[in-house]
Amino acid sequence: MNTDYFEWEDYVERNLEGADLNFKEALHLFDLPLPVIGRIADEIRRSRCGELVTFVVDRNISYTNRCVSRCKFCAFYARNKEESYVLSKEEILRKINDAVDVGATQILIQGGLDPEIRIEWFEDLFSAIKREFLGVQLHSLSPPEIHFIAKNEGMSIRETLERLREAGLDSLPGGGAEILSDSVRKVISPNKISADGWIEVMETAHEMGMKTTATMMFGHIERNEDILEHLFRIRDLQNKTKGFTAFIPWTFQPKNTELYDVIKEPVPVTRYLQVLAISRIILHSVRNIQASWLTQDFDVDKLALFFGANDFGGTILEENVVTAAGKEHKPAKVEDIVKAVKSVGRPVAQRNTEYEIL
Numbered sequence: 001m002n003t004d005y006f007e008w009e010d011y012v013e014r015n016l017e018g019a020d021l022n023f024k025e026a027l028h029l030f031d032l033p034l035p036v037i038g039r040i041a042d043e044i045r046r047s048r049c050g051e052l053v054t055f056v057v058d059r060n061i062s063y064t065n066r067c068v069s070r071c072k073f074c075a076f077y078a079r080n081k082e083e084s085y086v087l088s089k090e091e092i093l094r095k096i097n098d099a100v101d102v103g104a105t106q107i108l109i110q111g112g113l114d115p116e117i118r119i120e121w122f123e124d125l126f127s128a129i130k131r132e133f134l135g136v137q138l139h140s141l142s143p144p145e146i147h148f149i150a151k152n153e154g155m156s157i158r159e160t161l162e163r164l165r166e167a168g169l170d171s172l173p174g175g176g177a178e179i180l181s182d183s184v185r186k187v188i189s190p191n192k193i194s195a196d197g198w199i200e201v202m203e204t205a206h207e208m209g210m211k212t213t214a215t216m217m218f219g220h221i222e223r224n225e226d227i228l229e230h231l232f233r234i235r236d237l238q239n240k241t242k243g244f245t246a247f248i249p250w251t252f253q254p255k256n257t258e259l260y261d262v263i264k265e266p267v268p269v270t271r272y273l274q275v276l277a278i279s280r281i282i283l284h285s286v287r288n289i290q291a292s293w294l295t296q297d298f299d300v301d302k303l304a305l306f307f308g309a310n311d312f313g314g315t316i317l318e319e320n321v322v323t324a325a326g327k328e329h330k331p332a333k334v335e336d337i338v339k340a341v342k343s344v345g346r347p348v349a350q351r352n353t354e355y356e357i358l
């Protein structure tokens with residue numbers, strides 16, 4: 001019997017006991033062969049979540065591409081005035097109407113950081129959405145946007161969240177986290193919220209009873225140690241607040257970004273699966289780990305269901321950010337997701353934003 005055998009059982013047990021791995025133990029995971037990492041993550045997923053794979057019917061709406069942050073990994077923001085846009089309230093409502101017509105329950109509204117868009121604009125929009133579409137869950141505005149609105153209005157994070165929640169905001173998506181290590185952020189997004197700032201927004205939302213997700217974008221300049229710093233920050237906050245419903249790791253798409261000069265290709269599938277599995281092993285208190293068909297493809301996502309993922313994400317009826325970085329986007333149909341999951345022998349069900357089965 002080789003040592004890997006003992007190691008995988010030990011990692012599963014530690015996870016199910018809710019034990020925090022220390023940095024050295026976690027770093028060792030990167031040295032294990034991919035099938036071993038996959039086996040550990042798959043055992044944990046099975047014990048924690050069972051066989052059921054879930055998905056949500058959703059639409060992403062990017063309200064503006066005007067952004068003062070100009071992150072080096074971003075292909076989405078407008079490079080000049082001619083390219084820039086801000087969607088009108090009517091246009092956004094029309095997009096939501098189209099999404100609701102095909103069964104969407106979740107709307108993810110996100111955009112650039114634009115000082116001319118004031119908090120009243122969001123309040124007006126959110127309350128109009130809630131008036132017209134009662135059942136829709138507004139899973140919108142990532143921590144950098146909340147932080148930016150607060151600063152722009154001279155308000156605290158809590159006041160900002162309270163006003164937006166009052167207008168109809170239900171929960172926050174975990175975007176803008178990239179890698180929660182300031183040494184990485186200083187290079188790829190020097191004008192954006194710090195790692196502490198991102199955590200502060202999430203902690204405040206959780207304290208107010210708002211649920212959020214968390215993401216991680218890897219495959220650029222980060223080291224394994226930076227990935228662990230990120231995962232440990234998410235884990236530590238989750239141990240404290242229990243406010244994260246899911247974790248979604250996804251890979252950097254370099255085309256049309258400033259980083260393209262140094263990084264030409266996304267990382268290989270094996271690296272994606274490795275990081276996905278390690279996320280499942282370290283984040284013992286985050287129940288749902290989401291596969292990212294937006295940056296991978298359906299076949300990789302099917303594999304991801306055996307590397308720790310229990311959720312297929314959303315149908316994503318519209319997407320602009322990853323698409324701008326050269327990744328082709330075709331919305332998934334519910335039938336496509338159901339067929340893909342069933343083809344690997346797993347049961348599948350539609351969920352809402354809070355992971356309740358519909």
Ligand code: SF4
Nearest residue numbers: 067069070071074112
């Ligand atoms: S990632 Fe977001 S904050 Fe950064 S430039 Fe793009 S739109 Fe702006």
